[in-house]
C-alpha cells in the first residue's frame with residue numbers, strides 16, 4: 001500500500017516537478033517545467049491534490065492559484081536562500097524610499113513579499129512584464145543579477161536588491177572561457193541569475209524554459225548549460241543525439257534535492273506537509289501573480 005502509483009490514484013493527485021529536481025523525481029512526475037509552466041499547470045488542473053516537487057515558494061505559488069485544494073511539499077526543508085533574503089518589511093521600506101516605482105517581485109519570493117508587490121515575474125517573462133509596465137522606475141527584488149539583466153534589456157531605471165542565488169552567482173568568467181576552449185562550437189547558454197560578467201561571455205541568457213526550447217531548435221549538437229544541474233538531465237533525456245555539459249560544479253542547489261520518492265508517498269498518504277497561505281496575505285499576493293499571468297498570456 002506504500003506504492004506511489006496506488007496513493008496517487010487514491011488521492012487523484014497530480015505530481016509537478018521543477019526542472020531542477022533530481023532525475024528520479026523528473027521521471028515520475030506528470031508534468032515538468034519552470035515555475036511559470038508549473039504555475040499555469042497548477043492554475044488549470046482540476047486535481048484535488050497537487051504534489052509540488054520543488055521548493056517552498058513554488059508550492060506557495062500553486063496554493064495561491066488553486067485556493068482550497070491541497071498543495072503538498074514532500075519535504076518542508078526545501079526552501080530557497082534567495083527568497084529568504086527579502087522580507088515584507090524590506091519591501092515596505094523600499095516603497096517608502098521610491099514612492100513612484102513599481103515593485104516587481106521575482107517568483108523566488110515568499111507569499112508575504114508578493115503581497116507587498118505590484119506584479120511578479122519569472123525568468124521566462126521578466127523582460128516582457130517589466131517592459132510593459134507604465135512606470136519608468138522599477139524596484140526589482142530579490143536577485144541583483146537578474147535586476148541588472150533587466151536594466152540592460154529595458155529602458156527602465158531598475159533599483160535592485162542585494163540578493164543572489166548562490167549556485168548561479170558562484171559561476172566564474174574563467175569557467176565560461178574554459179568551456180569555450182574545451183567545447184569549441186558548443187552553444188553556451190546561461191541563466192540571468194549569473195553575474196553580469198559571466199552573462200556577457202555567453203551566447204544566450206535565458207531561463208530554463210528558454211534553454212529547453214533552444215536545445216530542441218538550435219542546429220548545434222553540443223551545448224554548455226549555465227543553470228542548475230537538474231536541467232542537464234532533462235536536456236539529455238529529450239535530446240539523446242545532442243551533448244550537454246554543465247558549465248560549473250557550483251550549479252547545484254541542495255534544497256532542490258530534498259524530494260524523494262518515499263517522501264512523495266508519505267505526503268500522499270498523510271496529505272502533509274500541506275502548504276497554505278494565510279488569507280490576510282493570499283488575496284494581495286494572488287493579485288501580483290494574476291497581473292503577471294495577464295501580462296504574460298495577453
Ligand code: CIZ
Pocket residue numbers: 018019033034035036107108122123124191206207208209
Ligand atoms: O522560473 C523558475 O522556475 C526558476 C527559478 C528558474 C528557471 O529559469 O526556470
